[in-house]
Amino acid sequence: GGKEPAAGSGPAAAAAIGASGLPDLGGRVIVAVTENAYTPLNFVDPKTGKAMGWEYDAVNEIARRLNAKVDWQLSSWDLMIQSVRDGQFDVGMDGITITDERKKQVDFSDPYMVSQQFMLVRADEKRFSDAAAFAADPKLLVGAQAGTTNFYVAVYEVLDGDEQNKRIKLFETFGATVQALIAGDVDMVLMDAASSKGYVGANPGKLKSVGGPLGTEEFGFIFPPGSDLVGPFNAALASMKADGTLDRLNTKWFFEYQP
Amino acid sequence: MTNGRRAARIAAGVPWWLVLLVGLGAIALGTALADASYRVIFGAVARGFGVTIGVALASYAASLALGLLLGLARSSRLRPLREASTFYIELVRGLPMLVILYYIAFVGAPALAEVLNGLLAPLIRAGAVKAFQARDFSFATRAGLALTLGYAAFIAEIFRAGIESVDKGQIEAAHALGLSHSQTMLRVVLPQAVKNVLPALANEFVAIIKDSALVSVLGVQDITQIGKVYAASTFKFFETYNVVAFFYLCMTVSLSMLVRALERRLKRENAR
Amino acid sequence: MTNGRRAARIAAGVPWWLVLLVGLGAIALGTALADASYRVIFGAVARGFGVTIGVALASYAASLALGLLLGLARSSRLRPLREASTFYIELVRGLPMLVILYYIAFVGAPALAEVLNGLLAPLIRAGAVKAFQARDFSFATRAGLALTLGYAAFIAEIFRAGIESVDKGQIEAAHALGLSHSQTMLRVVLPQAVKNVLPALANEFVAIIKDSALVSVLGVQDITQIGKVYAASTFKFFETYNVVAFFYLCMTVSLSMLVRALERRLKRENAR
Amino acid sequence: MNAFIRVVDAVKTFGDPERGGVRALDGVSLEVAKGEVVLVIGPSGSGKSTLLRAVNRLERLDSGGIWIGDDEVTARRADLRRIREDAGMVFQSFNLFSHMSVLDNVTLAPRLVRKASAAAAREAGRAILERVGLGDKLEAYPRQLSGGQQQRAAIARALAMSPKALLFDEPTSALDPEMIKEVLDVMTALADDGMTMMVVSHEMGFARAAADRVVFMDRGRIVEQGTPEELFASPREERTKEFLGHIL
Amino acid sequence: MNAFIRVVDAVKTFGDPERGGVRALDGVSLEVAKGEVVLVIGPSGSGKSTLLRAVNRLERLDSGGIWIGDDEVTARRADLRRIREDAGMVFQSFNLFSHMSVLDNVTLAPRLVRKASAAAAREAGRAILERVGLGDKLEAYPRQLSGGQQQRAAIARALAMSPKALLFDEPTSALDPEMIKEVLDVMTALADDGMTMMVVSHEMGFARAAADRVVFMDRGRIVEQGTPEELFASPREERTKEFLGHIL
Numbered sequence A: 001g002g003k004e005p006a007a008g009s010g011p012a013a014a015a016a017i018g019a020s021g022l023p024d025l026g027g028r029v030i031v032a033v034t035e036n037a038y039t040p041l042n043f044v045d046p047k048t049g050k051a052m053g054w055e056y057d058a059v060n061e062i063a064r065r066l067n068a069k070v071d072w073q074l075s076s077w078d079l080m081i082q083s084v085r086d087g088q089f090d091v092g093m094d095g096i097t098i099t100d101e102r103k104k105q106v107d108f109s110d111p112y113m114v115s116q117q118f119m120l121v122r123a124d125e126k127r128f129s130d131a132a133a134f135a136a137d138p139k140l141l142v143g144a145q146a147g148t149t150n151f152y153v154a155v156y157e158v159l160d161g162d163e164q165n166k167r168i169k170l171f172e173t174f175g176a177t178v179q180a181l182i183a184g185d186v187d188m189v190l191m192d193a194a195s196s197k198g199y200v201g202a203n204p205g206k207l208k209s210v211g212g213p214l215g216t217e218e219f220g221f222i223f224p225p226g227s228d229l230v231g232p233f234n235a236a237l238a239s240m241k242a243d244g245t246l247d248r249l250n251t252k253w254f255f256e257y258q259p
Numbered sequence B, C: 001m002t003n004g005r006r007a008a009r010i011a012a013g014v015p016w017w018l019v020l021l022v023g024l025g026a027i028a029l030g031t032a033l034a035d036a037s038y039r040v041i042f043g044a045v046a047r048g049f050g051v052t053i054g055v056a057l058a059s060y061a062a063s064l065a066l067g068l069l070l071g072l073a074r075s076s077r078l079r080p081l082r083e084a085s086t087f088y089i090e091l092v093r094g095l096p097m098l099v100i101l102y103y104i105a106f107v108g109a110p111a112l113a114e115v116l117n118g119l120l121a122p123l124i125r126a127g128a129v130k131a132f133q134a135r136d137f138s139f140a141t142r143a144g145l146a147l148t149l150g151y152a153a154f155i156a157e158i159f160r161a162g163i164e165s166v167d168k169g170q171i172e173a174a175h176a177l178g179l180s181h182s183q184t185m186l187r188v189v190l191p192q193a194v195k196n197v198l199p200a201l202a203n204e205f206v207a208i209i210k211d212s213a214l215v216s217v218l219g220v221q222d223i224t225q226i227g228k229v230y231a232a233s234t235f236k237f238f239e240t241y242n243v244v245a246f247f248y249l250c251m252t253v254s255l256s257m258l259v260r261a262l263e264r265r266l267k268r269e270n271a272r
Numbered sequence D, E: 001m002n003a004f005i006r007v008v009d010a011v012k013t014f015g016d017p018e019r020g021g022v023r024a025l026d027g028v029s030l031e032v033a034k035g036e037v038v039l040v041i042g043p044s045g046s047g048k049s050t051l052l053r054a055v056n057r058l059e060r061l062d063s064g065g066i067w068i069g070d071d072e073v074t075a076r077r078a079d080l081r082r083i084r085e086d087a088g089m090v091f092q093s094f095n096l097f098s099h100m101s102v103l104d105n106v107t108l109a110p111r112l113v114r115k116a117s118a119a120a121a122r123e124a125g126r127a128i129l130e131r132v133g134l135g136d137k138l139e140a141y142p143r144q145l146s147g148g149q150q151q152r153a154a155i156a157r158a159l160a161m162s163p164k165a166l167l168f169d170e171p172t173s174a175l176d177p178e179m180i181k182e183v184l185d186v187m188t189a190l191a192d193d194g195m196t197m198m199v200v201s202h203e204m205g206f207a208r209a210a211a212d213r214v215v216f217m218d219r220g221r222i223v224e225q226g227t228p229e230e231l232f233a234s235p236r237e238e239r240t241k242e243f244l245g246h247i248l
């Protein structure tokens, strides 16, 4: 199909086109990749072993609207951007924050979600309750995953903008950062509201969330550079936003779902 | 009386450490299965069991074959063959498996696709087969390929040591009987070499099972990756790692026991 | 003439594979340093070099000591000692190093802090020393501890094999001269055992350098971790992994060469 | 003398001659007639094994030539298989293939080199093993046999290629006293049957019973040779006397 | 006879007696006087080594007793160090400590067991090595020596503990013919000096020159004994005749 008119040109434009005016991909198979390690965006239900989450529902719905099929694949976060850039997959998602740096590697869809980071601390933490107090005490340490949003927010929104700052301790997984927090190795971990809720619930009496939202981030789907799917995805996203589908997904996964 | 004495003798032969290990394992299993959240994790991680075993077995089989060829080349009389295999072995043995995995995943697979397309160019032009794309090789395939290429180097060295361990007198005797060099290798040296290195080869299988944990960095759904994913969705980091450790121990300890038994048997046989 | 011939003889003895490897390495280094972005990566990754070497060396030294003790216990005449060390060795050898790392980092270190606090309780109450916290043990320390505990099991097995490789006749001769069991062990068996297993021990050092890449999961700023962080922020995935591989190869290949030379020398000495 | 094995001025050096290499054979010439049994004696390192190995082309000469019948062993493009069918070799340490039964040891070369059928090779092998007194050990593995039995099996293995000559390198020196006799008996029987033999050994009993000639080597050279009676009773050379003084 | 070494009804079984274990010693009684040289002969597996090893308590008996001088070797709480100072042992395969020089081999036990000073031990060691003809090999390593030299060094090592008796287990059977003599010469000199010796060996020359008595063992029992002349010339037992027929 040809270029769709002004992708991401706002709700008004999307409403004007309407659901029926979406591109028809003619049953094409879209290879989509995620990691299943980001509750509730993409994860495996412990009880049933089924992969599910906000992003699964959203992309399945987008594909339905575009008359396409989704072939779900898995990869690790380490590889995801690289392998989408190489054309290994048609679309990738794992709560990937849209940044200028990443835009040089892959194409992004319009943002589909706004994420905010909160400070997760030990339940008995009394030394600080907001980012400024944390930054002011040089003894306090923060745990993060290299190359992820929580790392960049810690560097640029909480601390002094130095990526080599010794107060940042890097770990491989979210689980490890939380473990380090419980063990007292670090004093704070940045995390989005849903994950924070999950970890607080899984460790009763040990953790709590403090302070206001930090570092507002926008998540986008990623595509190989020059992909012809960007337009159709944006169109479908716009239609889902317009008809309230995205809001329903937010309610379902962020409020109703209990891990 | 005699029965009692025999029982006592058998009991004295059972290693305490094994009893302890199995006992602890059983207790862990028992407590775990009584706990609902552990039960869930168990069921989940068990699903990665097949992938771990599958990746390990397939890579092991392939690296045995490749390693044998490399080992033979390494002890060949032809210098270019010898040097080429040494180059490969030294290069690969010098790299962390993690680095090999990343390479194969991102350079190896696309390159392989191009090579195959080059080889099959006429058929592709004729439309008989479709051109290969890197994505035709799944991450599991690439992980297996990386383990194979990595372990082949180790296994080649084992075969070489085995070939060198065969008494030179055996080779002389074969030559003196008029057997050609390749007949001597195939019929006299290799059978003895393989027997000598069986325990070492079996140990590599245990090692490949453990190293197969690395394929999780490519997102292959093995025990470790599923463990990681579950830890992320249940927010239970530790319980999950306990279960993961339990699965690995079951595999590796029982295999190690088999290797020991094999070693003892070979020793007894050789002593006879 | 003679000089020419000698030069030719020496040239014939140099292994081609090494020439090729060093040549490729030099070319890689040359191109890389001519390229501005590679130069930056080189500088960045080089910062992890000291950490990698430091962690590897410290863990190796500690695991040599612990491994020797375990190996002696494993071939002891006292059954409880023998069984206890076997238990430890089998348990640790059965676990992927990754799993050991997580355990030591998150269970081992806090437990160690509590044990120390328990031992020093009177002093702490008197205010003479401060209570320990888990964070007093840096992640580099914990990673080193994990590598130590893991490799000690492998090294113990090497020492045991070395002890068993010493001719029984040597032990009999020592006993026949009236040396006690410990004198025999210390003065006759161990020196020969160590000499026999020197190459195997050196190989473990190469292995520990490679496995030290795993400490990156704890965020220790070694070569791999720096490479990973760098790749994640610049998206120069390839270039970075090339540099990382280059660093590891420099260390491991040169060490392997030393091990080979050592092996050859020992063989020659024993043949004399 | 109708020479069957002819060694002419054989020279063999090990190692770099410029830097203290060893001259294992230093101009050895020797003829062995068809059906003759020649015993080679001499101190350790005198080149006895090297001589035998050169005859079977397990070792190449630096210079000189060796012929067996009409075949030039030392020819550049000598047919190795032919040479090894001309002369069989029996080693001090038996060197039986340890992963095969005795019968398989004996039939391997006929099957692979001669392309004999499995059945024919088994039949022939059985007969030869019968001959060396191992008719009841066909399916035994080498490690299940005594040293004497192993050496007899090794002789059978060499015989299975119907060689025209047999070379023995200290065939009894790895054996216990009581087993030496059973091997020497087999060797004596072979000699009586007219087999051409070169034997490195210090067994005086065998020398007296079966050897036609004794050759004394020292430092890669033949010092003296003669019938056993001549050489043992009245050696001419000082070196020979000294050596015999030690071993008799 | 004034017995110095006394073996009384020694029994030693290897393996499970119920399931085909071997009775290596099956009721052996033997007395060796001070200064006597006893040669033990017999077929392989007859228990010769086991007997020697039991005397030095490298092997424990199932029943029976062994005394050296006034010390009961087989006593439950025997002073092992004392026993091993009573009787030194020389092995077939020398068993020199391969990581030490010859002199260190000889001085190790005096220093560790006797607590001799390093200087005194070196002085004594040098003298003993001189005596066995190795005065010029003090700093050599075992692998740099010939077999005969190694065995002489092993004898020196045993002598360094000034044992009252010496036990030799086939001291020459791993040696080349020419080296056997140099070792036997040393042993003969020791015998002439009045050392009490038990020697397992089939060297007839040594038997005639130095042995006071020859003991023939078979299947863990002493079959017959006597002076070398008696036993070799006119053995009484069938089994002895048969065995001597093989080795003479």
Ligand SMILES: Nc1ncnc2c1ncn2[C@@H]1O[C@H](COP(=O)(O)OP(=O)(O)OP(=O)(O)O)[C@@H](O)[C@H]1O
Pocket (backbone or CB within 6 Å): D014, D015, D022, D023, D024, D042, D043, D044, D045, D046, D047, D048, D049, D050, D051
């Ligand atoms: N493959 C080899 N490499 C180097 N030197 C060798 C080799 N084979 C034999 N020699 C040397 O050649 C010389 C003659 O050796 P050879 O084995 O022929 O002696 P021999 O008379 O058989 O002695 P022995 O009675 O000990 O078997 C010796 O000095 C030996 O060290």
Ligand SMILES: Nc1ncnc2c1ncn2[C@@H]1O[C@H](COP(=O)(O)OP(=O)(O)OP(=O)(O)O)[C@@H](O)[C@H]1O
Pocket (backbone or CB within 6 Å): E014, E015, E022, E023, E024, E042, E043, E044, E045, E046, E047, E048, E049, E050, E051
């Ligand atoms: N440690 C052992 N374990 C089991 N059996 C043994 C052991 N030592 C010796 N034997 C057996 O005891 C018997 C006597 O052995 P011993 O070594 O005393 O015989 P020997 O007369 O010295 O023989 P050789 O001349 O071969 O040295 C043999 O059957 C042998 O197999």
Ligand SMILES: [Mg+2]
Pocket (backbone or CB within 6 Å): D048, D049, D050, D169
């Ligand atoms: Mg020889």
Ligand SMILES: [Mg+2]
Pocket (backbone or CB within 6 Å): E048, E049, E050, E169
């Ligand atoms: Mg013996």
